[in-house]
Amino acid sequence: MLQQHLVxxxxxxxxxxxxxxxxxxxxxxxxxLMREERTLMHRVQMALVSAAIFASGVAAxxxxxxxxxxxxxGLEGSLVMGMLGGYVTGLLAGVLISIPAMFNGELMxxxxxxxxxxxxxxxxxxxxxxxxxxxxxxxxxxxxRLLRKRDLRPAAFSLVCVLMILLAEFLRSTMARLFPSKxxxxxxDKWAGEGPWLVVAVYATTLLSVxxxxxxxxxxxxxxxxxxxxxxxNEARLAALSRQINPHFLFNTLNxxxxxxxxxxxxxxxxxYKLSKILRRLLRQQENLTPxxxxxxxxxxxxxxEMVRFGEKLRFVRDIDPATLDLLxxxxxxxxxxxxxxxxxxxxxxxxxxxxxRSRLLDGRLQILVEDDGVGIxxxxxxxxxxxxxxxSNVNERLKVLFGEDYKMWIDxxxxxxTSTGIEIPEHAGAAPQRALERTxxxxxxxxx
Numbered sequence: 001m002l003q004q005h006l007v008x009x010x011x012x013x014x015x016x017x018x019x020x021x022x023x024x025x026x027x028x029x030x031x032x033l034m035r036e037e038r039t040l041m042h043r044v045q046m047a048l049v050s051a052a053i054f055a056s057g058v059a060a061x062x063x064x065x066x067x068x069x070x071x072x073x074g075l076e077g078s079l080v081m082g083m084l085g086g087y088v089t090g091l092l093a094g095v096l097i098s099i100p101a102m103f104n105g106e107l108m109x110x111x112x113x114x115x116x117x118x119x120x121x122x123x124x125x126x127x128x129x130x131x132x133x134x135x136x137x138x139x140x141x142x143x144x145r146l147l148r149k150r151d152l153r154p155a156a157f158s159l160v161c162v163l164m165i166l167l168a169e170f171l172r173s174t175m176a177r178l179f180p181s182k183x184x185x186x187x188x189d190k191w192a193g194e195g196p197w198l199v200v201a202v203y204a205t206t207l208l209s210v211x212x213x214x215x216x217x218x219x220x221x222x223x224x225x226x227x228x229x230x231x232x233x234n235e236a237r238l239a240a241l242s243r244q245i246n247p248h249f250l251f252n253t254l255n256x257x258x259x260x261x262x263x264x265x266x267x268x269x270x271x272x273y274k275l276s277k278i279l280r281r282l283l284r285q286q287e288n289l290t291p292x293x294x295x296x297x298x299x300x301x302x303x304x305x306e307m308v309r310f311g312e313k314l315r316f317v318r319d320i321d322p323a324t325l326d327l328l329x330x331x332x333x334x335x336x337x338x339x340x341x342x343x344x345x346x347x348x349x350x351x352x353x354x355x356x357x358r359s360r361l362l363d364g365r366l367q368i369l370v371e372d373d374g375v376g377i378x379x380x381x382x383x384x385x386x387x388x389x390x391x392x393s394n395v396n397e398r399l400k401v402l403f404g405e406d407y408k409m410w411i412d413x414x415x416x417x418x419t420s421t422g423i424e425i426p427e428h429a430g431a432a433p434q435r436a437l438e439r440t441x442x443x444x445x446x447x448x449x
Contacts, residue, residue: 005198008187009205011070013212019053019073020213024220033084033217034224036130043088050081050089051096059100061185069187074098076209078113079168082120083133083161084214090117101185108175108183116168123164127157134218136161136211162207169206250279253305260308267308274305288402289328289428292359292366296320299334299357306342313352314342324359327366328428330398336391337370337421345374345419353418364427371420377413385411392421399425 023029032038032046054077061072074097082090094113101109124133137145137158145155176186188202253275260268278301296318303316338355346353356371377385386396392411399407406426413419 002195002198005187006201008070009201012073012187012205013208015057015071016073016076016209016212017216019057019077020216023050023053023213024217030220030224033221038085040088043085044092046085047081047089047092047096050077051093053077054093055097055100058097062100062104069185072185073209074101074109074113074185075116075168075172076206076213078116079120079165080210080213082117083123083210084120084217086124087118087121090120093117105182106184108179109185112172112175112184115171119164119168123161126160132157133161134214134221136214138162138211139207165207165210166203169203173202256305256308271305271308274301277301278305288331290331291326292320292329292368293325295329295331295334296325296357298332299338302335302338310342310347310352313349314346315352315354317354317356319356319358321360323361324366327361329366329368329425330395330402333395333398333423334368334370336395340391340421341370341372341374341419345372345376348375361427365424366427368423369420370422371418373418376415376417377411377419378415382411382413395423399423 026049028045029049032042032049035042038046054073057071057077058074060068077097078090078094081093085093091114094115094117095110098106098110098113124130127133132154135154135158137155139159139162142155142158142162146152146159172184172186173188175184176188188199253271257268257271257275260271278298299316303314307314334357338357341355346355353373356369358369358371360367385392386409396409399409403425408422408424410422411419412422
């Protein structure tokens with residue numbers, strides 16, 4: 001019989017871990033866990049979501065006639081919700097979780113569960129640092145830290161929480177004895193005569209059934225925090241890349257204006273006007289991804305400035321698949337590549353040359369090519385281009401941040417014949433952008449290889 005009771009207690013721990021894992025699959029519940037400051041509505045929602053899970057365990061035990069005693073975690077669930085959500089969450093969760101038991105005639109359940117929820121809220125208020133709840137340690141660890149006089153306050157708080165959890169189990173056991181006719185359900189109510197070790201096991205199981213969900217949910221919180229930190233890191237990388245290149249784009253254009261001021265003031269005025277339109281667009285750019293048609297429109301504006309310098313020596317040809325115009329591409333992706341073609345492929349040619357921009361869809365992937373018939377890139381320089389070139393390396397880094405490993409970028413060049421730069425990214429429709437990052441301003445120009 002003793003072994004059977006111990007099996008029930010072990011199953012109870014497994015159920016506690018399972019219910020906690022089920023709740024972590026709820027995105028809304030995970031968001032609630034991430035908040036420490038919650039509005040009244042947030043607390044109510046947290047109570048409703050958790051009560052639906054824990055009350056189902058109570059209902060399963062009631063419906064099966066106590067055949068599945070281990071699934072009843074009503075007291076533990078009420079206590080946990082109070083510790084994590086405060087008085088309102090604990091009280092409301094306790095009341096809702098007790099409803100199946102109340103229908104079964106266990107009339108003291110609502111009082112006990114509501115009191116457990118309030119007790120959990122009291123523990124939350126005792127410690128000013130709300131993160132302390134998530135840092136609860138088991139009694140042996142807390143005692144060890146106290147004896148070593150390290151982390152005294154967290155260790156003391158952990159011991160207080162342990163004592164309050166054991167007090168809640170004591171109240172349940174006492175009420176079960178005082179009200180034997182279905183006053184409240186308790187596992188040990190009918191386990192008399194099995195010795196003191198079984199009582200110790202019951203109390204230990206209650207303690208672990210409270211701490212296990214907290215540990216599981218804390219692991220989920222850490223995972224989410226790591227994701228957010230990675231997101232922030234990616235945003236910082238994108239911002240740094242933007243700051244690296246934009247000044248070069250601006251300074252190069254201003255140098256072109258400076259050379260025109262004495263020769264052709266009216267043309268210089270037109271260039272400044274076109275530059276202001278480009279800068280306006282850059283300052284308004286708020287997304288990492290933008291439709292390809294907007295990128296091409298920006299290239300037109302950029303080339304209008306460059307053609308002031310090169311005149312008819314610079315030719316531009318577009319071979320764009322109409323199906324790709326509304327697909328999303330990284331903002332300011334093409335301009336660095338086109339500028340590289342001009343400055344390092346065509347500018348040194350006496351008769352100038354042509355830049356081709358092509359796009360097509362292939363097996364759900366968007367491919368873009370920027371080709372020129374310029375002087376080409378020497379093989380030795382081509383090998384280290386992704387590490388050394390400002391424009392190319394910047395585009396490659398941004399693609400890596402936005403798409404991870406799900407992209408390709410390559411450069412083919414033959415000295416004297418020209419250079420071709422290709423990019424392949426996932427197909428994303430403009431109507432429903434799938435952003436790798438959210439709300440990161442990527443204001444990018446470029447300068448040189």
